Amino acid sequence: MSTDAREAPDNPFIEDPPTDFDDVDDLTEEAARRQAEQLREALRYHDRRYYVETDPRIPDRAYDALFARLSALESAFDLQTEDSPTRQVGGEPLDAFDTVEHVAPMRSIDSSGDVEDVYDFDRRVHDRLGLSQTEGDSAGQASLDAYADGAVEYFCEPKFDGLSVEVVYEDGRYERAATRGNGETGDDVTANVRTIRSIPLRLSGDFPDYLAVRGEVYIPRDAFQAYNRERVERGDDPFANPRNAAAGTLRQLDPSVTAERPLDCFFFDVLDASRRFSTQRERQETLPEWGLKVNDRSTLVDDIEAAVDYRDDLVEDRDDLDYEVDGAVIKVNDLEQCERLGSTSRAPRWAYAYKLPARTEETTVRDIVVQVGRTGRLTPVALLDPVDVAGVTVSRASLHNPDQIADLGVAVGDRVKIQRAGDVIPYVDEVVEDNSEGHFAFPDHCPVCESAVEFDGPLAFCTGGLACPAQLKRAIEHYVSRGGLDIDGLGEQKLDQLIEAGLVESIPDLYDLRVADLARLDGWGETSAENLARELEAKTEPSLDDFLAALGVPEVGPTTATSLARAFGSLDAVMDADEDELQAVDDVGPTVAHEIREFFGSERNREVIADLREHGVEPRSVEVETGDALSGLTFVFTGALDGYTREEAQALVERHGANATGSVSGNTDYLVAGESPGGSKLTDAESEEVPVLDQEAFEALLADHDIEVE
Structure with a gap:
């Protein structure tokens, strides 16, 4: 493929491309084929300029027009190719991921946040290479003198907080991709990785016949916050952090879902290639020539002290980076020296990660969005740079209501202190650095349906009711969820389809769904439609x-x-x-x-x-409390019971006047222990001198009170 506009002088879609096209029906097949080839070549060139060189030559609208034209040509004339840019928009859903063996082990690397350990790594490298020091340094000394027999150069790069993948090219064409897995084998995610726009389906330049590279899939921080904003506004829970979002996205069984999410990738290692390199730096500089994106923070340093300085600079700059990093990777630059150093069973001896300290409690507000709950209540949510609070990574925090926003004076861009209420719910405690003017202005119209906002004291509500898509969707999602009636076959995407198709405008509409209407929708079939119909019918008499x-x-x-x-x-x-x-x-x-x-x-x-x-939905009435035979007794249940669940046992004793609690205390009369009981409850029972009954003894106790187990 051409990598420079000068190498494709006859391609009209590279420099100032036209965006108005003749009707597809007016083209001959030969003309369509020629135009499609030029468009593929041009789109690959523009992808390279955008993702690898970060120097786009055309605006996004022009790119979109070229992409749409290629899609139309391929569809009208059946011109699809495996490495076409249009193949990066998704594909058929998968049943499951296959497991594949890596072409070379994808090892982890040793790491530490202690600088003494980094200097110990450097000493081990020099010792194994036979490079002795001119002056003896004691273990843990944080300053090293020059080495008598030469020094080791290190190649330093950010340690990305994403998901490692192996990507294989044969004859320059994208062949497959796999997750790291256990380092020897991983999940085959070829279809999902194909959708990542920064990963080329065809290499450029003088590429080798065979190439296996290692990269880190991630979600840029700006894209992560924008995507979380969309999720919050439509009533979905936001992702906890970019790494979890990237990992979950890459493991979607439906590649079209992966294609919708803003994944990106940095490449940083060559696992196998029909070409030899002499240094890490040479390898890193060559990857972009083949169209593979690398990180511009990578650099060569003279010694370990400069490598430590590199990591310290990352600490200072990480809030300004558009990707999450959790350390600096320090690699011996000379690949011949790397071979001599070798590897252990789990990690190379020529690389070490100097970890960054965790962000703790203080972070920056990147966005404030208003979430619409299923009751119509509007809740302001601060989207944050991920921060560690009491051992938990937090990327959003409640602002509760407009009054609290005003009291805090908080706005986008402010640096804030985060606390967790009861060590559970994160909230903004105070603004520690005011980087804005005024505070976030609470909207007077619903951000989803534009209905007026009504205030009840400090609380705000959307007046749109079930006419508000957020309330409707959330209400139906909850109704069919595991916490509701647990109706299989109605996940978030399928429900979105039904709402967009106008088939569901209220909860009762679920029971009007017809198999024929469902089977006509994309992604549905006769079988899945019939399964849903059976599920709905089975739940017409819920408890x-x-x-x-x-x-x-x-x-x-x-x-x-x-x-x-x-x-x-x-x-x-x-x-x-x-x-x-x-x-x-x-x-x-x-x-x-x-x-x-x-x-x-x-x-x-x-x-x-x-x-x-x-519509035939009638919840089953239940038997109310029938007596007081067990009045005054308190039971705790643990482990698995044979023939009935713990919940059913709890309901039984409560119907006869007893209390059933979740933890053992001095007020507990009996701990009923089934198979595989919880150790902590047994320990508490022993310390509180609470009698422990097995299932047989429990049922004997019930029989003594004339209670039958149903």
Whole structure:
């Protein structure tokens, strides 16, 4: 392929390309074939200028027009090729990943955040190469003198916080890709890696006949924040950090999902090639000539002290980088010396990673977005540079409400201190460096549906109701989720399809879905459509607690739903209960009782429930508490029981007046231990002198109280 515009003087799509084209139907097949070849050549050239040289020659709109033209030609004249740029938009979903063997081991490298360990690495390198020091240095000394027999040069590069992949080219064409896996074998992710625009499907320049390279797939920080913003605004949870997002994306079974996400890749090693190199630096400088993107922070240094300085510079600059790094990789530059040093079973002796310190508690607000919950409540969320807080990586934090934003004076660009409420929920505690004017302005219209925002004290709500796509989607997602009715076959993407196709505009619409309508949608088939229909039919008589949890009543999760079901027995009884009756239920306090009463007092919610009943959905009533034979006793259950679950055992004793709790204390009367019990509960029982019953003894106790196990 041509790598310079001067090498393709007859290609009209490289310099100032036209973006208005004749109709495809007016072309002959030969003319279409010739234009398609020129477009592929031009698109590869522009990809190289954009991704590898970071010096694009045409605007994005012009590139998109060329890409669309090539797609139209390939479709109209059946001109698709394996290495066409249009093959980077996804493909058919996979059933599973195959395992492939790497062409060469993909070893990890030893690492430490202690500078003394870095100097120890340097000493080992010189000792093994027979390069002695002029003055003896004690182990751990952080300053080295010159070496009598010569010094070792080091090639330094950032240690990217992404996902390592092996990419193989044969005759310059993309052949396959695999994750690192265990270092010897990895998952075959050929279809997914193909979609990454910065990874060429055909090499350029004077490439070798065979090439296997190692790269790091990552999501640029700006793209990560933008993608998280989209997820939050549509009601989805954001990704925790760029590395998790990249790893999860690369392991998607549907390549079209991978193609939609902003993955990128840096290459940094040659695993095997039909060409020899003499130094790390030579290898790194050659990769871009073949169209493979490398990092511009890589550099050659004279000694280990300069390598340490390199890492310290990374610490200073990492907030300004558009990718996450967690260390500096220090490699012996001379490849002949690397061969002499060799490797252990897990790591090369010629490389070491000097880790960066974790970011702790203080970080920068990169964006503030407003999330629309399924109840319509608008919650401001700060998207952050990932930071370590009490051992957990945090990339978002709650700002709670407009009043708190104003009190903090927080805005995009500010440096803030992050805390975790109860060591769980991250929140912005204070602004430690004000880099903005004023504070974030809370919107007066819903960011999703543009409906007016209504304030109830410090809380803000979208007035769009189920006409708001975020509320509708979140409500339906919750209804079919594992925390709701657990309806298989309706993941996020499939649900999006149904909403966009106009097949689902409310929860009851799920029960109007027809197999023929579903089978016509992309990615669906007769089998998957029939499976979903069967799932929906099977869930028309859900348990009362599952149904209550699925409705998405604020503050009512599975545990509270179970308590309500046991206390009231039927849906109508729960719907008609007043706040005093609700507060008499375990797990229900004044706030939860008010939320439940508000939910079932809403005319719109009652209409949805009535509509569900008209579609044949009727939750099963449950037997309410039947007696007080076990009144005053408290049980804790651990391990697996034979014939029934722990939850069913808990429900049984509670129906007969006992309490069932999750942890052993001095108030516990019995610990019931099934197979593989938790060690901590057994230890607590011993220290609190709580009797431990196996399943046989538990059932004997029930029999003594005339209670039968169902």
